[in-house]
Amino acid sequence: QSALTQPASVSGSPGQSITISCTGTSSDVGRFNYVSWYQQHPGEAPKLMIYEVSNRPSGISNRFSGSKSGNTASLTISGLQAEDEGDYYCSAYTGSTTLVVFGGGTKVTVL
Amino acid sequence: EVQLVESGGGLVKPGESLRLSCAASEFTFSNAWMTWVRQTPGRGLEWVGRITSKTNGETTGYAAPVKGRFTISRDDSKNILYLQMSSLRSDDTGMYYCVRGLPGHWDDAFEIWGQGTMVTVSS
Numbered sequence: 001q002s003a004l005t006q007p008a009s010v011s012g013s014p015g016q017s018i019t020i021s022c023t024g025t026s027s028d029v030g031r032f033n034y035v036s037w038y039q040q041h042p043g044e045a046p047k048l049m050i051y052e053v054s055n056r057p058s059g060i061s062n063r064f065s066g067s068k069s070g071n072t073a074s075l076t077i078s079g080l081q082a083e084d085e086g087d088y089y090c091s092a093y094t095g096s097t098t099l100v101v102f103g104g105g106t107k108v109t110v111l
Numbered sequence: 112e113v114q115l116v117e118s119g120g121g122l123v124k125p126g127e128s129l130r131l132s133c134a135a136s137e138f139t140f141s142n143a144w145m146t147w148v149r150q151t152p153g154r155g156l157e158w159v160g161r162i163t164s165k166t167n168g169e170t171t172g173y174a175a176p177v178k179g180r181f182t183i184s185r186d187d188s189k190n191i192l193y194l195q196m197s198s199l200r201s202d203d204t205g206m207y208y209c210v211r212g213l214p215g216h217w218d219d220a221f222e223i224w225g226q227g228t229m230v231t232v233s234s
Contacts, residue, residue, distance in 0.1 A: 002155050034219035038156075045208055045227060046156065051220030057213065089156055093219035098174045100146075100219065102156040 003028060003101035004090055011109040017078040020106045022090030023071060028101050030071040034093035037066055037075045040105075041086045049088075050075060077108070085110050113137045113223055115209045120228030127199055131228055133192040133209030141165060141187040144217035147194050150227070151205035159194070159207070161218060176202075199232045206230075 005023040012018040022029065022037075029035060033053045038046035048057050050066040053073065063078045073092070077084055090103040119131040133145070144167070147159040160173040162183045171183050182195040192209055207230055211223040 032219075034216075036220050038221070045224035046221070047224070048213075048220060048222050051213060051216055057220075057222060091156070091158075091219075091221075097172065097178075098158060099161060099172055100158040102158065104155050 002104035004092060004103035006088075006090060006103040006106045008104075009107045009109065011111055012077075012080045013111045014080055014082065016080050017076060018080060018108065020075045020077075020088055020090075020108070022073040022075070022092075022103050024073075024092055024101070025071055027096070028071075028092040028094045029068065029073050029090075031095065032093055033068065035066065035068055035073040036091045037064075037073075038089045038091070039084075039086050040089065046089060080110055082110050084108060113211075115211065115223055115225035117207065117209050117225040117228035120207065120230045122231045122233065123199055124234050125200055125232055127232075128195070128197040129199060129230060131194040131196070131207055131209075131230070133194075133225055135190045135192065135209075135211070138211070138223075140185075140190040143211050143214075145183075145185065145192045146210040146212065146218070146221065147181075147183060147192075148208045148210050148221065148224075149203075149205040149230075150208065151202070153202075157205075162192070163217075196230070199230075201232050204230060204232045 037050040146161040206227040209225040210221040213220040
């Protein structure tokens with residue numbers, strides 16, 4: 001059982017927008033603005049898509065955006081494309097003994 | 112190209128030990144705080160532990176399930192990160208990734224991932 005709660009699956013048609021939620025507690029998501037999101041394709045390592053709630057690393061499309069309210073963070077993918085299919089994980093820095101906790105992952109399907 | 116390459120995974124019996132290595136290239140390894148993350152079918156992605164740079168005291172931190180059994184170390188002269196695992200259990204089975212965070216976000220934004228090395232603990 002993962003520390004952060006994500007929906008198991010989210011789907012959308014090409015061109016649509018989808019949002020993935022990541023719910024934690026005041027000890028993780030709500031504690032700092034250090035929430036990250038990762039994309040993982042089958043057989044590959046995760047890829048950083050968003051950090052510090054809403055920042056995109058160099059090279060990441062602006063179709064990906066992040067936000068946070070209280071103990072829940074969200075990742076929005078706009079203009080959904082076939083290549084966006086994959087698993088998405090959120091993480092939060094806790095500052096505690098277990099420095100980082102992850103969500104259980106959300107499978108994104110492009111219909 | 113910035114790269115991390117893990118090695119050392121394999122099949123071991125419960126109670127045995129294993130050492131993973133991670134070779135880093137094309138960045139200043141000695142400045143980087145390095146992390147191990149594992150991925151298991153049952154628990155998904157899981158933070159295992161981290162080591163800071165020598166400048167920051169090579170401070171280590173571990174997740175509760177591995178504390179006391181796993182040890183992270185580094186050899187900056189060889190640009191290699193290690194994960195020494197002992198008293199292995201079946202629930203340690205998974206893919207182990209060597210990870211480097213974004214500079215300034217070493218602990219919270221994992222930018223560079225290796226390809227992973229598989230560890231299987233089974234009798």
